[in-house]
Amino acid sequence: MADVLTAEAVRDGLGGLADWTGDPAGISRTTELGSFPAAIAVVDRVAEVAEELDHHPDIDIRWRALTFRCVTHSAGGVTERDLELARRIDDIVRSAR
Numbered sequence: 001m002a003d004v005l006t007a008e009a010v011r012d013g014l015g016g017l018a019d020w021t022g023d024p025a026g027i028s029r030t031t032e033l034g035s036f037p038a039a040i041a042v043v044d045r046v047a048e049v050a051e052e053l054d055h056h057p058d059i060d061i062r063w064r065a066l067t068f069r070c071v072t073h074s075a076g077g078v079t080e081r082d083l084e085l086a087r088r089i090d091d092i093v094r095s096a097r
Contacts, residue, residue: 004077013083020086024078026071027086031093033064038096042066045092055081057089 005013007024014020020029033039043059043066050056060067068089070082 002072002075002079002081004072004075004079005083010078013078013080017083017086017090020090022078026069027078027082028067028069029086029089030065030067033066033096036063039064039066042092042096045096046089049088049092050085053081053085053088055085057085 004024010022010024010027014022014027017027017029019031020027022028031042033042039061043061046057046059046068055072058069058071060069068086070085070089071077072079072081
């Protein structure tokens, strides 16, 4: 099982991630896309990456706005897996703009 990161490690990890906030209990970011279909396309791409990593974010869809929340539930907090997933989500969002 992956180790839960300390508050300092989460802060350090978030330093390289635009628009992400959080603490050892979970990290999240909200982004807005140009249209509902564009937002759903991002969700589809994130789903593919999540399957590849076998690590799945919580996703809230509100028209064009997407909120992603990452936490390793089995570990009880944020792990390196969550930071990696966040980086991959950022890459997908960036390429969709």
